[in-house]
Amino acid sequence: MPPLHDPADPAAGTVTLTAPAKLNLNLRITGRRADGYHLLESAVVFTAFGDRITLRQRNKPAPGGDRLTVTGPFSAAMPSVEADNICLRAVQAFRDAGGACDPLDIHLDKQIPAGAGLGGGSSDAAAILRHLNLASAVPLSAERLATVALGLGADVPVCLAGGAQHMTGIGESLVAIDPAPTGHVVLAKPDIALSTPDVFARFSRSDFSQPREPADGADALTLVALGNDLTAAAVELVPAIAALLAAIAACDGHQAAQMSGSGSACFGLFHDLASAQAAAQSLETAGYWAVATEF
Numbered sequence: 001m002p003p004l005h006d007p008a009d010p011a012a013g014t015v016t017l018t019a020p021a022k023l024n025l026n027l028r029i030t031g032r033r034a035d036g037y038h039l040l041e042s043a044v045v046f047t048a049f050g051d052r053i054t055l056r057q058r059n060k061p062a063p064g065g066d067r068l069t070v071t072g073p074f075s076a077a078m079p080s081v082e083a084d085n086i087c088l089r090a091v092q093a094f095r096d097a098g099g100a101c102d103p104l105d106i107h108l109d110k111q112i113p114a115g116a117g118l119g120g121g122s123s124d125a126a127a128i129l130r131h132l133n134l135a136s137a138v139p140l141s142a143e144r145l146a147t148v149a150l151g152l153g154a155d156v157p158v159c160l161a162g163g164a165q166h167m168t169g170i171g172e173s174l175v176a177i178d179p180a181p182t183g184h185v186v187l188a189k190p191d192i193a194l195s196t197p198d199v200f201a202r203f204s205r206s207d208f209s210q211p212r213e214p215a216d217g218a219d220a221l222t223l224v225a226l227g228n229d230l231t232a233a234a235v236e237l238v239p240a241i242a243a244l245l246a247a248i249a250a251c252d253g254h255q256a257a258q259m260s261g262s263g264s265a266c267f268g269l270f271h272d273l274a275s276a277q278a279a280a281q282s283l284e285t286a287g288y289w290a291v292a293t294e295f
Helices: 084-097 118-137 142-152 154-162 195-202 220-224 231-237 240-249 273-285
Strands: 014-024 028-032 038-057 067-071 102-107 166-168 175-178 184-189 256-259 266-270 287-293
Touching: 014 118, 014 154, 014 184, 038 118, 038 184, 038 287, 084 102, 084 118, 084 142, 084 184, 118 142, 118 154, 142 154, 142 195, 154 166, 154 175, 184 273, 195 231, 220 256, 220 266, 231 240, 231 256, 240 266, 240 273, 266 273, 273 287
Parallel strands: 067 102
Antiparallel strands: 014 038, 028 038, 038 102, 038 166, 166 175, 184 266, 184 287, 256 266
16 A cells, blocks of 8 residues: 655645555455444455545635545546535544644545445545544544544545455454455446445345454455455446456456445456556456556
């Protein structure tokens, strides 16, 4: 995973953060709570590919509140400033929890596609929370910060933790996987987004997967082999996912192909970076969004 902070520019009062794409090497549904939330288990890693966030503090008494601008290939999918963007919600949630933070100008370079199961918005929120807590004169405790993260979304706590994590519960229970698995990977997506609630609503299995212990020492291929229990439900909603998985599996150097999270993005593991780059180019030619990276 890349460094999460670039050096700040003291003269401009700015810092640039990396918000890496989240990759579920597997995803198993282990039960359902009385309130309807599904319990899950997943081995989660973070890639070298992701969004970039630049923060600039506006010293008081600067007029107005926080301001957000968004650029990048997936900027059009982002809610506007007025429409409750998760970056702005993260800043306000930090303040509401007792953290000190002056008004901010936030610029988001949106590289991770939305509705893809790659945790783009969650990773953006986590990167902001992590920085605010490091920079704040009144930081929150680790436990309080984790509670704030969970209040923003089920994937925000794992994005806040970073590294490689064995995730259970509804996403709030985390155990670091050591040593972290590594690999060369292609992320790819059909030209359609998926709603996570829609996929869980379509998931109808009652024979839930059995929980497992954290897989310390397991390599990426072993973890991927555990599968993704949401794949069938996602394919019912977006049949193009099945075609994409087949296209990844047909690429030279392919080792495994699987959907990430609730979709619609999928990924393929490859022997080396050159094979991953060639596969990404082939998938782009076929009309998919694709990028070669590593974790």
